[in-house]
Structures are given as structure tokens and as C-alpha cells.
Amino acid sequence: MGAPTSLTDVHDAMPSFDEIIRTLTLQGGFNTTSVILGTTLLGLAAGVVGAFALLRKRSLTADALSHATLPGICIAFMIAQSIGMASRSMPVLMSGAAISGVIGVACIHLLITKTRLREDAAIGIVLSVFFGAGVVLLSVIQTNPSGSAAGLNHFIYGQTAAMTRADSITMGVIAIVATLLALLMLKELTLVCFNDGFAQVTGIPVWVIDSIILALIVLVTVSGLQAVGLILVVAMLIIPAAAARFWTQRLWKLVVLSMLIGAASGYIGASISALLPRKPAGSVIVLSSGGLFLLSMFLAPSRGVLATTIRQAGIRIKIANDHLLESLHEHAQDATPPTIKALAHAQGIHPLRLRILALMLSMRGLVRIKDTRASATKSGLARGARVARNHALWEQYLITYADIAPSHVDWSVDQVEHVLSDDLIAELERALAGDAR
């Protein structure tokens, strides 16, 4: 064992620009091209199916399902071998995988409905026990002297390099079938995802739709096993859909985006894996979709972290401004305006923060700062008066109508006075005036 050097140490030469272009434009030889096309289609299908899996909260069920395929692969291999078939034939292994995956999901369903165990435990039990059984069977197969077992390991971590042309084509065809099936049933799937109760009443058998979603998950999982491996194939279902969820509230957009993100990660992953040495396609695909997820999580408008933070900061600043103007309004009759320190103390915030707020308001012409003292300008006073009035109105409303003990009022007032609409205020005034009479 040689002393390991730095991770960034790339031993093989970087691919030339020409090579990169050829691979990316699908001219890098028939085998490479078919693998790239296959994984792209797989990503596409996984994106579509994953969107429904996400909405039906089946993400971790899919994880258990993919782990549960291992014993099926092994048993299919053993049976095929014992009856003298080509034991490495993909259709045989994939059927085995699908059957045991479905049995695994059936076990989850049984555990949830027939015992007091919750979903998390049921999923975990099936995942670990089936995978354990697979590992046991794998160790039995590996003792086989014929050596034909070599390669079953690849289903765990995935190995694109071991894929034949026929494997890629099988994968692509299954992916296309899954995509078409999902798109054809878009209406029913949507209904079941958003309101299964209503779907049931409308006459759509929810369990049939759920079984179809499950079947689609099985198709995608099984066809992705060889390229991505059974541990990571679930990521192709979960990540694109979760990333797409940040960008939209509409289902068809979610499906399209998730499909695009899935296809992009499949394409990028397989291309990088083909171009660079020792970049297993499965991990690169998952990492690229992870990168897209990260981008979406931060940058998406409205639901993204950045947008949310900015929006919340805006609201917080507005609230703080209102508080400041309100207290300046209270001090309007004082002989000398209050010091910034005293204002900060009264509001329980750091003086520096209050000074910044005051400076910002003074730039808008609402506050005057003289030395260490602050006072409101005419327009600032008007604004402060309005806030104070809202405050009082809401306080009165809560006491009169909402049966809230007076000692509890102030706290909630500070939260809501900034969101009161002008209409509501007018209504409150009328109601309180009527009440006073």
C-alpha cells in the first residue's frame, strides 16, 4: 500500500477540449453515447416519477425499495444459474429485483397497517433486513467456484463501465415507458397527490393510483440499479423533485422542472464519468443533482432561502422602524428629545442597532438626529401617530372581542399592528365607535 497523496492529485491526463466536446455532443463512441443517453433518460424518468413520490411522501419508501432489490437480484441469479440460463442476463436480474422490491414495499404496508409500528420503523426494518438477506445471499454466491458471480457487487455501488450497449438500451426504454405512463396519467396522479379524499369520492380508486406510482418507482429503481447502484438510485428520485419544489407551486411545472433537473444530472454525471478517470457515474450524478438542489434551495425566488431571508429582514426592519417612530411620537411633547441610548433601552435592543435604524429613517426624512438625541420630523410624527393609533385600536379590539386578558394584549399587538390593513382599521374604528355608544 503506497502512501496516499493529496486527493486533488489526478494521475491520468485531463481530457482534451476536443474530447470534451465530442463526448458532450454524443459523438464519443457508440458505447459512451448510449450510456450517456441512457442515464439522461433515466434521470428524466426519475425526475417525473420522483415528483409524485415526493408529493405522496414516498421518498424513504423508495429508499427501502431499492435496498430490498438485492435479495431478488441474488435469487434470480441463483435460479437462472441452476437452470442453466445466462445468469448475468439483465432482464432476469431486473425481474428478480422488481419482485423483491415489491415484496419489500408490501411488507412495509403490512407492518404499518397491521402492527402499531410507525412508518419510519417499518421502512427501516424492511430496508435493513432485506439488504442483510441480500448480503448473505451475495456471500453464498461469491463462494461459487465458477466465478460468474463477479459483477453482482456492482449493483450495490453501480458501475457504468460494466454496462453493455444492450443494458443502456434497456435502461433507456424503461425510462421512456415510465415517463410516458406518468405523463398519460398526469390528471389522476395530480388529484391523488393533492386531495386523495376528493379523488376517492370522484370515483378514482386511490389505491390503484398509488400502486401505479409504486410501479413507476419500481421501474425507475430497477432500471437505474446497474448505472447508479441500489444505494444511490433513490437519490435520483428524491433530489430533482425536492430541488424543483423550490421553484414552483404548480404541479405540472414541478414535474417539468424535476424532469429537466433529473435529465441534466444524468447527462452531466455520465459525461464526467466518461471523461475523467475514476469518477463513478452514480456518485457524480447524485452530486450534480445535489449541486442543483443547493442552487435551488438558495436562489429560487419566493421559496428560496435567500428570497425568504430578504423578505423577512424587510418585515423586521419595517417593524423596528414602526416601533421607533411610535416611541418618538410618544416623546413628541417632551421638552428635550430622548437620547438614542434611552430609546434603545426602552425597546430592549442594542443602542448601535437603534442608531442605524434612526440613521436610515433620517435619510428618508422621518427622523432628525441631533448629537445623541433623536426626534421625529413632521412626516415621521404623522407615521408614528398612525402606528400608535393602530396599536390602540387593535388592543381595544382584542380586549373587547377576542376575550383576551388585558395583561396579554400588548405582546400580540406588537406582532400584528404592522400587518393591519387600512380596511380592517376602518372596520375596527366603526365597530369600536358603535361599541362605545
Place this chain on the structure above:
Amino acid sequence: MSTDMYLFLSGDLFPLLAGILAALFCGLLGNHLILRQQSMMGDAISHAVLPGLVGAFVLSGSRNPAIMFFGAAGSAIVTVVLIQLVRKLGRVEPGAAMGVIFSVMFALGVLLLEQAQADGVDLDPSCVLYGQLESLFWTPPREWNEFFSFSTFNEIPRQIWTLLGTNIAVIGFMVLFFKELRVSAFDPGISSSQGINAGVIRFVLMLFVAGASVASFEAVGSILVIAMLICPPAAARLLTDRMGPQIIVSAVLAVASAVFGYVVSANIPEAWVRGGSVNAAGMMAVMSGVFVALAAIFSPTHGSISKARRRRALTKKIHLEDLLSALFRFRESGQPAASAQQLAPLVGHQRVARIALDDAIAGELVVVDAGMISLTVSGYERAASLIRKHRMWEGYLVDQAGMPADHVHPVAERLEHLSSPVPKEADAPHGDQHGKPIPPAN
């Protein structure tokens, strides 16, 4: 010392012991995961330690367990924090958040591993999954009296000490913080009002899960960790109702899974494996699943057999009671005996009425005379108390629950079979809603 014993000590003792030790602390910790419905966190963490392990291995260039532990623990903490962040900041559904983070971490680990292998690093990806239990052989002393010497202790594989230490830490944690763990699992609100920060407890628990999966990965692999974190506590949950017994039962089941799994894997017929060996860690996982299945079927309290039996007994009791009250109503309307054909629709269909009738005859609640069925004295008493219950409930439902009088019959029809107390007369001052007399109590 016999040869068999020597073989056992050298080849089997430590793999078995390692399995037992790892199963024990995982099974114990899993109780707190299952109660918080966080079982899949164990799965996520044990996948996500991979990049940390490989990273530490590659950077330090050694298999030093301390360095690898810190690497793995680091990536476990990153995982827990990231999952929380994605859930909170991104408002992503918990299952999906977990799936996103652990699969990305695992993918990173696989990628690192692939690079490391190119550098001639000897770290087998499959060993991360299913460990190397079989590598824990040693050369024990030939004689028993040589066991208690320093050199013997020196021969004990390091992994055993690691696992033993982890057990002590986990058991210590669970005993010392039993109260905190329990209250924060069942009611985070009460917990924080008692000054116990449920978030901190949860985070520390996740650290322990991370530590457990790191400590055991080398010997037993992550598959056994996941199985033992989930299966023994789940089986115990089906067998017990209180937390203390559940923890003890899960510990026993975890150890039993390890032992039986090992015994089975060591005794697989030679012909099947042709001189090789069966993966013991995988077999232990399978065994823990067998225990879950057995508990789900045969548990005296929550098993499907006993549940089905209880349901059948209840159904029979209800049919019998329906038969008796039907006879009572016939009698009320001036017909002291009724034929089986008249009774059947009031009990259900022919077959259940027949069974109920047989039960009633056997219990001497009814007598049959020339095809006509009538109540005995004890049957009349039982029927009267049922009818009383029914009519009192009807009165209660109208007077106290404000239900319309024409809606109460079907509800009372169900309530009369319960063993709950009968409503008091003061709660149903207007008596029966249909003007029928209410039989007096006893």
C-alpha cells in the same frame, strides 16, 4: 483444552462477541429513535459517515481508529445539521430532506473512495457496508490457566475494546439521562418547561448514533448497525407497553439476533457455500428481522394472532347480546318466544345467528322448545341489563349530548356492548326516548 474449544476461541469467539457488543448498543440506542419516529436517522447517519471515514483515512494516510473516528463523527454532525437546515430553511418534507442529504454525502464518500483506491489505499467499499467480522480471529493460549496474563489481553483485537467502550458510554448515557431522554421523547413541550432542552437532547442522541455507527463500522459494517438500531426496538415495541421493559427486551433481542445470526451463518451446510463462508453480519440483520416478524405475529398483546382472537371473541359476544336483546324486545311486545327465522335478521345473517344461539343455549341463557326460543331467568337478567344500558344511553345522548332523538338508536346500539359504566339516571332525566320502560338496575 479440546481442539473444538480451541477452534471456537480462535475463530468464533471475537466475531461473535463483536456482533453481540455492536448489536447491544445499537439496539439500546434505537429505542430512543423509534419513540421519536426518527428510525431512519440511524440509516441516514450510518450512510453519511462514509465521506468522513474515507477523508480521514486519505488525509492521515493511516487506519488510525482515533483519526477515522473524528472524521466520521465530523461528517455525521454535518449530516445532522444539514438535514435540520434543509428541513427548516428549505421547508422540505423530513423524509425527502433526509434522503437528499444522506445520498449526497454517500455519493461524496463513494467518489472519495474511488480516488483513494487509485492512490493505492486499501479500503474496500463493501467492507464499509458489511464489515469484516471474519477478520477478528486471534491465537488464544493453549491452556486455560494462561488466559489471565497480560499477553493474552494484548492479543484481544482492538475492535473489541472499541465496541466495549462504546457500550459503556451508551449504557452510561442512557442510564444517567433516562429521565431527560424519556420526557423529551414523549413531550418536548413538558420537557422544555422542566428546563430540559429537547433539541439538545436530540442532538446528543444523534451524536451517540453517529458514534455507534462509527465504532461498529470496522467490525460489523453499517448494515448491521441499521438493522440493530431499528429491528430489536421495533420488536420490543410490539411486546411491551412501558419504556423500561421495552429497553430491556430490545437489548435481549439484539443480543439474541447476534447470537442466532452467528450460529446460523456458521452452520450453513458446506454444500451450499462450497468452502466459503456466509456473511455473519448480514445473517444477524436477517435474524433481527425474523424477531420482528415473530413479534408481529405472536406477541400476546400486540400480535396479529391475539388481536384477531380478541376481535373474534368480541364479535361473538356482540352477536350473543344482540340475540338476547332481540328476545327481550319480542317478549316486551307480548311474544314470549321467537323462532330462529325471526331472530336471524336482528342478529345478522343465518350463520352468525346460529352460532349465537348455540352459545346462548350452552350458557343456559335461552331454552328451545319445539323450535321456539325463549329466555331463561339468567338470560332475562342479562338481556334486561343490556336493554337498560341501551335505553339509558339513548336518554343520555339526547339530554346530555344534544343529539336528535331519531339519531340515537344506532349509537346506543354500539354503546350497549361496551363495558363502560351505564349513564346515571340524573344524566337522562327523561328516560327512554321512545316511551319504552327502562328495566331497573338489577
